Structures are given as C-alpha cells and as structure tokens.
Amino acid sequence: xxxYLYFVALYIIFFSIWYADYRNKKCMVKIIxxxxxxxxxxxxxxxxxxxxxxxxxxxxxxxxxxxIGKLVRSEENWIVLFEGEKKGxxxxxxxxxxxxxxYKGKIR
Numbered sequence: 517x518x519x520y521l522y523f524v525a526l527y528i529i530f531f532s533i534w535y536a537d538y539r540n541k542k543c544m545v546k547i548i549x550x551x552x553x554x555x556x557x558x559x560x561x562x563x564x565x566x567x568x569x570x571x572x573x574x575x576x577x578x579x580x581x582x583x584i585g586k587l588v589r590s591e592e593n594w595i596v597l598f599e600g601e602k603k604g605x606x607x608x609x610x611x612x613x614x615x616x617x618x619y620k621g622k623i624r
Contacts, residue, residue, distance in 0.1 A: 543579045543580065546579050546612075546614060547579060547612070550611035550612060551611075553611070554611060562610050562613050562616065563590075563610070565616045566587065566590050566595055566610070566616065567590070569587050569616055569618060570587055570589075570590070571586070571587065571588070572586065572587060572618060573585070573586050573587075573618065573619040573620070573621075573623060574586070574587050574597070574616050574617060574618060574619050575616070575617045575618075575619040576595070576597060576608060576613060576615075576616050577613070577614050577615045577616075578608060578612045578613055578614060579612045579614060580612075583597055583599065583606060583608065584599065584619055584621075584623060585597035585598050585599035585600065585603075585606065585623055586598045586623060587616075588605065590610075593609060593610050593611065594607050594608065594609055594610065595607070595608050595610060595613070596608075598623075599623065600623045
C-alpha cells in the first residue's frame with residue numbers, strides 16, 4: 517500500500533511542476549509577442565475592441581490577472597478601468613491584454 521501512495525505523491529508533484537512550467541511558458545510567449553509588436557511599432561489589435569466597449573462594464577484578461585470594471589478611457593498604450601468605489605481606477609498596459617469581453621454583472 518505504501519508503494520501506491522508514493523507513486524501517487526510523485527505523480528502529483530510531477531504534474532504540478534509540469535503545469536507551472538507550462539503556464540510560465542505560455543505567459544512568456546505572450547509577453548515576447550507584445551514586445552516584438554512594440555519594437556516594430558505595429559498597431560495593437562486590441563484598439564478596435566477597446567473603442568467598441570468604451571464606457572461599458574467589461575472583463576479584461578491580461579497575461580497574469582483578470583480585472584472587472586468600467587472602461588473609462590484609453591490613453592496612448594494604456595486603458596483605465598474604474599473598478600468600483602473601493603478599488604478606484606486601475607491603469608492597464610494594452611500590450612499585456614489578452615481579451616476584453618462585456619460584463620453583465622455588478623461592479624463591486
């Protein structure tokens with residue numbers, strides 16, 4: 517029975533290390549792509565989506581985190597989200613934004 521438990525423990529450890537490495541590589545690929553786009557001075561494809569959802573409640577996913585708030589304004593390479601009275605405004609770099617979707621729920 518002990519051999520089985522060791523095998524399961526090793527499998528869980530191996531899988532968690534593999535998944536952490538996989539997630540890190542996935543994030544790094546997105547960061548490198550945004551840096552290359554910035555170096556070439558290409559227009560970011562998110563600009564059209566940002567203009568579409570201006571002054572509406574949105575869910576913004578970046579490389580590392582998720583934000584929920586009202587898309588207030590866009591300045592150069594940044595967007596400003598109002599996340600509620602407790603959190604206030606948050607500036608997010610467009611290069612690291614992976615998706616923007618409308619959000620139907622309430623903002624806290």
